[in-house]
Amino acid sequence: MARAGAGVAAAILRNWPQFLELESSAEPPCAVILCGPGNNGGDGYVVGQHLSARGWRVEVLRELNHSHEGAAAHALANLPAAVEQHGFAMAATGHRPDIIVDALFGIGCTRPLGTEYLALFGAVAARPPRPATARWRHIPKVVAVDCPSGFDLDRGVFLAPEPPRSLDQEALTEWSTDESRRHIATDLCVTFHLPKPGHVLSALSGQRLEIVDIGLPGGAGKDAAALADLPKQPHALRLVDPVRGNRPKAFQRWFQSVTHLDKAAHKYQRGHAIVLSGGLGQGGAARMAARAALRIGAGAVTIAAPQSAVPETAAQINALMLRPLPDSYTLRGWMEDDRLRALCLGPGLGHKRAQEMVPAALWGKRATVLDADALSCFGEDPQVLFNHLHEDCILTPHEGEFRTLFPDLAAELHQSDRLTLTRRAAERAGAVVLLKGPVTVIARPDGCASVHPALRERAAPWLATAGAGDVLAGMITGLLATQDPHHRDILGAAELAVWMHVEAARQFGPGLLAEDLPDELPALMRALFA
Numbered sequence: 001m002a003r004a005g006a007g008v009a010a011a012i013l014r015n016w017p018q019f020l021e022l023e024s025s026a027e028p029p030c031a032v033i034l035c036g037p038g039n040n041g042g043d044g045y046v047v048g049q050h051l052s053a054r055g056w057r058v059e060v061l062r063e064l065n066h067s068h069e070g071a072a073a074h075a076l077a078n079l080p081a082a083v084e085q086h087g088f089a090m091a092a093t094g095h096r097p098d099i100i101v102d103a104l105f106g107i108g109c110t111r112p113l114g115t116e117y118l119a120l121f122g123a124v125a126a127r128p129p130r131p132a133t134a135r136w137r138h139i140p141k142v143v144a145v146d147c148p149s150g151f152d153l154d155r156g157v158f159l160a161p162e163p164p165r166s167l168d169q170e171a172l173t174e175w176s177t178d179e180s181r182r183h184i185a186t187d188l189c190v191t192f193h194l195p196k197p198g199h200v201l202s203a204l205s206g207q208r209l210e211i212v213d214i215g216l217p218g219g220a221g222k223d224a225a226a227l228a229d230l231p232k233q234p235h236a237l238r239l240v241d242p243v244r245g246n247r248p249k250a251f252q253r254w255f256q257s258v259t260h261l262d263k264a265a266h267k268y269q270r271g272h273a274i275v276l277s278g279g280l281g282q283g284g285a286a287r288m289a290a291r292a293a294l295r296i297g298a299g300a301v302t303i304a305a306p307q308s309a310v311p312e313t314a315a316q317i318n319a320l321m322l323r324p325l326p327d328s329y330t331l332r333g334w335m336e337d338d339r340l341r342a343l344c345l346g347p348g349l350g351h352k353r354a355q356e357m358v359p360a361a362l363w364g365k366r367a368t369v370l371d372a373d374a375l376s377c378f379g380e381d382p383q384v385l386f387n388h389l390h391e392d393c394i395l396t397p398h399e400g401e402f403r404t405l406f407p408d409l410a411a412e413l414h415q416s417d418r419l420t421l422t423r424r425a426a427e428r429a430g431a432v433v434l435l436k437g438p439v440t441v442i443a444r445p446d447g448c449a450s451v452h453p454a455l456r457e458r459a460a461p462w463l464a465t466a467g468a469g470d471v472l473a474g475m476i477t478g479l480l481a482t483q484d485p486h487h488r489d490i491l492g493a494a495e496l497a498v499w500m501h502v503e504a505a506r507q508f509g510p511g512l513l514a515e516d517l518p519d520e521l522p523a524l525m526r527a528l529f530a
């Protein structure tokens, strides 16, 4: 708690250095800290201690007759006398502060925030400004400790607050359409140890987030080692957000735990993957996917093209292999070859060919990645697809394809959270579902899920380019091809692929074309294995 509170105070000064100059002035910066009954409130007291020691005017608002326990009680007892303490009833009294700290509830918030708490922020912000202060100081910044109070850090949503009982119908409509009356809007969120899924899902994803190292093992943002040791239990949730830097060993371990690369293996032991291609003039997407599969580690990758597209494809590839695939009977025949470990269907495949080939591919019970046309061709009756899926499949829809397969869930995308909806989709499909986007969510049918953000310092806007998804499908296929068929880890392969996809895009930077991504992989892997 001592480190957490000190970290929040330091983050405030880092984010608004203009307050530093005022610290020894006649109008020093002012903070109102709203402290709750638990440890989040305790962190708030520590923030107060630090700001007060720097010459800030600090006012703590708390439930005066609540008695704290443990570290929070200690932090309260250590508040200097200069810090004013008032009950919540005094929220509207006094002058408007420069900073409002929300230390009411953090991860312990289990139920929606009562309107009495929500009203506190409005009341403090509506106080009259200090007469002699510059205009820029009239709008207080709101800083959340861990997360805004009432937020669910597992799902990334505000726990729906109950409307006040006194509202008539008209007032209730106004209340439910005005976000500011239901949620606390913050300018900065300061969390501890590691970011939590909720920090990157929906509401908080665009916000300033600071992570304070409080000395727990793993350190701030360096959770690659933890990724390799993922607990595999159902409903586990983790954030795939390792920071690359001085921990190549941990990444190496992660990479090795997902791929099962044997140093002495020959090419078929490293895994053979097949990427199905569409017809004449439609093969670019499959070629990019196949190149990505080969680059990321599959020992051999074959493009399976219709006869008409064979000359065109042959003219464009070298290390990739090519076989004509006239029909689904032929594909079923290929399944007799045990060396075939993974299949990728969808990129540029065409609806007609996808409808024919997907059931045959799934019949073979290999690790199978279904993307693009292999998903959208089942728009009329998604259940037909779900009936064929098995536990070693992964569906990689973008939001449009998600809508096609799960129209009822997609209708909730903007009200509910992506994590819950992706979990429900995976459960319904009976396969892993990876919902693409700047925040990618991956869920297994048993509820185990991952969230991967390409936000803030890891933003990769260049990935919004045609064909990037085809490359991702190929990368997942390539990783799956390396795995022992008896010990597949579909979720792990998807996480690693999504992470490397973003890293590859960031490494290339502006001007990225999807076809550049596979050739970024060797440098990325060299860095991992350095």
Ligand SMILES: NC(=O)C1=CN([C@@H]2O[C@H](COP(=O)(O)OP(=O)(O)OC[C@H]3O[C@@H](n4cnc5c(N)ncnc54)[C@H](O)[C@@H]3O)[C@@H](O)[C@H]2O)[C@@H](O)CC1
Binding pocket: 001, 002, 004, 036, 037, 038, 039, 040, 041, 043, 104, 105, 106, 107, 108, 109, 110, 111, 112, 113, 114, 145, 146, 147, 192, 214
């Ligand atoms: N490793 C950790 O867990 C650390 C936690 N720290 C702080 O501790 C916080 C968690 O502390 P607590 O577990 O005490 O929980 P909180 O302080 O978030 O909540 C306190 C209690 O309020 C009650 N409550 C929940 N929702 C409510 C609601 N809507 N209305 C009224 N009462 C409600 C619950 O009984 C809950 O236990 C974190 O958010 C963080 O600020 C930090 O000190 C750093 C280390």
Ligand SMILES: Nc1ncnc2c1ncn2[C@@H]1O[C@H](COP(=O)(O)OP(=O)(O)O)[C@@H](O)[C@H]1O
Binding pocket: 372, 397, 398, 436, 437, 438, 440, 454, 459, 460, 461, 462, 463, 464, 465, 466, 467, 468, 469, 470, 471, 472, 501
């Ligand atoms: N703004 C963005 N930031 C990070 N990643 C993005 C962004 N936009 C798209 N992506 C990623 O790029 C890929 C695009 O896939 P998709 O929409 O299927 O494209 P395509 O069908 O053209 O291949 C996905 O992996 C998605 O997560």
